[in-house]
Amino acid sequence: MNLDDQLRRYFGTADLASVPPQALAAGIEHMQVDLxxxxxxxxxxxxWALLHMLGAAPDLDIAFKDEADREAARKFMDLAGAADGDEA
Incomplete structure (x- = not known):
């Protein structure tokens, strides 16, 4: 899954800074439905990872039935937070 392709699919562009607020909200809602x-x-x-980066992901216990998937998501959140300078 290519990130730019997903951004274009849901927001019409790979440049999120150029997406109007209403289109951003609609794209996020579309992603949540698809999830x-x-x-x-x-x-x-x-x-889920893209929704997490946009601050719109559902809780892990809702998004993932399998504990291994939830643990992978926790690791992703830790790595993403460390990349942003938000150490856990």
């Missing part, structure tokens, strides 16, 4: 409908674990994780 709820997705059955492929890697696709679910990628959608």
């Amino acid at each position: 709820g409908l997705a059955t492929d674990p890697p696709r679910r994780f990628a959608l």
